[in-house]
Amino acid sequence: MSQINFDSILSDFIAESNELLDKTESAALSLEQGFDLATVGEMFRAMHTIKGNSGLFDFTAIQNLSHSLENLLNAMRNEEIRPGMDSVDVILTCVDRLREMIANPGNSNSIRVDDLVAKISAFLPGPKSKTDGATNDTKEQKQNAQTNPDVISSQSVSNAQHPVNNGSGLKIPNKFLKSARESGKYLSLIYFDLLSQKNTSVLELGKIFSNLEQSGTLLMKGLRAGFSPLKEGVPAGMHSYIVTLSTVPGEMLLSELGINGKVKTLYAPETGGVMREVSEPVAVQKEETVIQTNMETTSMNTETIAEPSQTTPNVESNLSVGKTEGGVDFLKVPVKLIDALINMAGETVIARNELLQRIAAVRDASLEMSGKRMSILITRLQEGIMRTRLQELNSVFQKLPRLVRDVANQTGKKVDLIMTGGDVELDKTLIDAIGDSIMHMIRNSIDHGLESPEERKRIGKKETGIVKVSAHLRGGNVILSIRDDGKGLNLDKIRNSAVTKGLVTKEAAARATDQQVAEFVFLAGLSTADKVTQTSGRGVGMDVVHSNFKKLGGTVELLSEPGKGLTITATLPQTLTIVTCLMIKSSGTLFALPQQNVEELILSDSEKVSQVENHDVYDLRGHLLPLINLGKLLNLPENEKFAAQYIAVVHSERHRFGLRIDEIVNLEEIVVKRLGEHFAGLNFFSGAAIMGDGEAVLILDVPGLAKFANLQGNIEEEKDDLEKQMESVQETGFLLFGVFGQRFAVTVASVPRIEKITKSEVDLFMGMEVLQYRGEVVPVVHLDQVYQFDKKIERKEDIYLIIFHIKGMRIGIIADEIFNVLSDIPDLEIGKFTGHGVKGHAIIGNHTTLVIDAVELLRDLRDTKFHEITKEKDSEKLEGKV
């Protein structure tokens, strides 16, 4: 007989409830900005689920509170009360209490909820108002409307909430389109006359609407025209519209429902995200990304919930996250199982590396081919498994609006929170580990960084301060930035505080540069706050943040601009486990250098090495690059046979320098092993790895090396120079190349490398042409398959691969000839030829040349799955003709 695993069900309950509470919290905050039935519906469903699930375990307190909250939300859903600041406060308090109970469900019944239940009851329309005569109700409502924003006034219903849209400018929230795109469903606008339906009973029609709503299909509804006054005769029609999100086209949906109507498809998955032309004016609303919180309005405007209610009255959407129609999209898998798979993938990579080394020694072509295939498959398998652990930063970001609201309220400041990059994915371990640190940094930014509204006004700033939180990916790292427009760090105060508290000596503090003083905030026990507040001032925090990021292989850097604000930039590796590294040797010792830090490798030219203030520098294309000799830095034994003949140009967030090395061995994916605590002080190593032959190697930490060598941060200046260079190249440079005799031109700025290869190096793998390039599998694009043109010449054995780097992925274009780099394209004609990435065409040297934006082309192709290129080769479905 099978037994129910109660513990497993309980952990599912906890995980799901917490997820639902997070959503409820975000939704509640958005209600302060404007009433939205869809949002209330989402919250209602969340409470309903928590109530139902808690009943299963007999957690009566959780059940009672979620039931009460459900009642409140139901009243909002039925438009009996309207959310205001007070009711949102109660909802948020309930969410906090529920979290507390769910964190320790075994004791949940001992936590009192009657206080909150009573508070909720005060908001609910009482039985008196329901049963008494109209006179009392109306008066009561009138009074309530004046005193309680949570009660809908008669005026607001009749004017603002009138669900009529005459079709002249119906606005479809962009989130509906986004939702359709992400779920691959149809988004349809359906018009129909309720009077001309087969189901002419109110209950029957109501049931249809209700079913659509419950299944999450109905996003929006309303009338296209109001009712004519009765004196004008019997109404001839009742013209409604609905916006639906369905797995089947709108026409089919109508037919299934037995409704006669007219359908405008706003999004169809097969059109690849392009809105079909619609005859009625339909506008897609721009999403708001600014979240505003301040003491007076405490208004919130979030990316996911923002539609101005006055333009889309009565939006009764029922989008529910994670809800699927007729299928399961998500599976809950224990993290332990994923971790076990990741460990196995790591061990498989090590075993593969060992096997490949042995295969290479045998020198058997067929064995090598098999090894290559196995290698590609293992790489893909490992990438896939790693992806299962990736989570969007949104899981942390969604907590920030609440935090900002609370801290703003506590400190009496006005704050706009702007968040970008919530879709950046990060390993779950990292997400779990950095959540508190991010919140701490934001709390600090508001409490310490931003001035009070009065102070800001006095110094000519806007009363409302800005905190920007952004995240983006760069070379396998996630760069997280928290920026405020406050007063910046008070370096004198920090210096004095560090000395007073005995954290640094007076002499050291006097010698320290501004940047070093700024980094004193990472010292344990340092606080410059004049008083200890609820939010900060205890001197515990930034040191913990710093050490948290460091433990995870990341860095935290500060850039303070007095009077303008502070930017905290934290860098983290996207995953912890497997890293592609360049294996190098210095003084005969093997090291792993993370590829994400490597910009280029050059053969050292001794004539270009000079000394500036006793430091070696290298003249790299007119720029002086600081040099670090790895062997000397690490005190490795010197030997004549070890000549530092190569320079690896490496960068961290703040440094760019050349690392002198003796030998470049190869590129390898290595499984990172943590260093023991004895190595904790060695900042220039980030971990270790076991190689295929069993040898252990240390992984170099580039920022740590830069610090160890006392390099000054130089990346800002370099960036400026680089940007200038890029600008000049973008203005002038075009690479001319030929494919089967047809000429193409692409902007040089977007071309990182051109490799000469042979045709036979291109492999066909799972229907996709790929090339192994520096240990990486690079998908290959044939322009003759993308654009249809006559092949004027035969392809030779030697060809070129132009390699582009797009969003962390390398993609190559095959070329037969490389002609020239032009400073400009004269007489570019636009519009005659179309296709992926086509900018236009020009006559260059008597040849018609198609000018393409390769990045756009490759981004298109990457997004539409690369393997489809070869499949569509014969059917010539890809657009574009030359």
Added chain:
Amino acid sequence: MNFFRKKDHVFVSIVPDELNGPTEKLRDSLLGVLPVPSGNDLKISLGSAPDLPVKNLTVIMSFVTQLKSDGIKVVFTASNEILDAIAAMGLSSYFDTIEREK
């Protein structure tokens, strides 16, 4: 249809037969209530009627529209089922106040 006035309040009660009867007849009955003096409140009740044709609902909605254009506040009372259906169709906001029939 039952209809009576008391001070500033007008009470209209539509019986099930009328609710499910010819649309023209319902319209005529409702027209008989008009005009309602400005400043009055009107309560329209569908009693415990379980359902009604959509066409007759549109007549009631037109009646409400007429009243609102005359500045009359309208309280609507019906069974739970009818109110739920009206809410699902997105029409409940046409009324100033909605009450569920006891």
